[in-house]
Amino acid sequence: MQYPDESTVLIQEVSTRDGLQNEPNIVDPSQRIQIINALVKAGLRRVQIGSFVNPHMVPQMAGSDAVWRGLEHNNRDVRYTVLILNEKGFKTALDLKVSHIEIYVSASETHSLKNSRMSVRRALDIAVSTIRLAREARIEVTGGIMCAFGCSFEGLISKDKVCQMVSILLESGATEIALADTTGMAKPDNIRSLVASVGKLTPLEKVGLHIHDTQGYGLANIQAGIESGIRKFDSSVGGIGGCPFIPGAKGNVDTEKAVRLIEGLGFKTGIDLEKLKIAESILKSFLHLSVEHDAIGPKRKI
Secondary structure, X not given: OOOOOOOEOEEEEOHHHHHOOOOOOOOOHHHHHHHXXXXXXXXXXXXXXXXXXXXXXXXXXXXXXXXXXXOOOOOOOOEEEEEEOOHHHHHHHHHOOOOEEEEEEEOOHHHHHHHHOOXXXXXXXHHHHHHHHHHHOOOEEEEEEEOOOOEOOOEOOOHHHHHHHHHHHHHHOOOEEEEEOOOOOOOHHHHHHHHHXXXXXXXXXXXXXXXXXXXXXXXXXXXXXXHOOOOEEEEEHHHOOEOOOOOOOEOEOEHHHHHHHHHHOOOEOOOOHHHHHHHHHHHHHHXXXXXXXXXXXXXXXX
């Protein structure tokens, strides 16, 4: 789905993938379907429903194939995506006739080994071959770069390295590019600098940002992205989520706060905040958490 008009910012909800993978409580497929349906009712038109990965590595994602089968796929305005990391995940997506997949490769060697047990070179080679197969099957692909703004294990990541990886993903046929602040190290100047460089490689309408709020810069980084020309962002209701393979890398940007910021800047999101709160309440109930809302967003209680 492209922009309805230039005043619209697209938000992809990632709570049912990135949000759940760090939680101790398992949310079963039928419950995840309820959450996703509530998110769609709230106006979300892009939802990352899960990942086709080894359930022994990420047990919270077991049954993502059942989630896909249980969703209504007749609404062409809604795009459901799944994350994959290897050929086996792609085979599952192909068998299920998934129309859009996401493939992420880390720019950090240490994180890549912890996250996928592969070197960056190996993971990139697999991503390239998988993207080509997906495009042959007319499947759209978001090619993502994890740790694009730095790694807590290795420090800053070379901008040239990230741009080289972006070029490889684009040449392989990726229809979108996502830059992920996996460790939550980015600040607004980092966002502006990398977006400007990537914008020389591809139109920014093809680029999205996956921002973490680990150090409290999440909303400021979204604003910097918007000012730099980005119109696609990932967020998670309640701000839940993060990378389970990086200690302390918790916290996506909360969807409600992101909507309030974006609409406060004069853009449209199409999201109904009251219905969004209902979706969040459903998710929290399955995680055995309670939430109180104030004027700027949710307060989480364990």
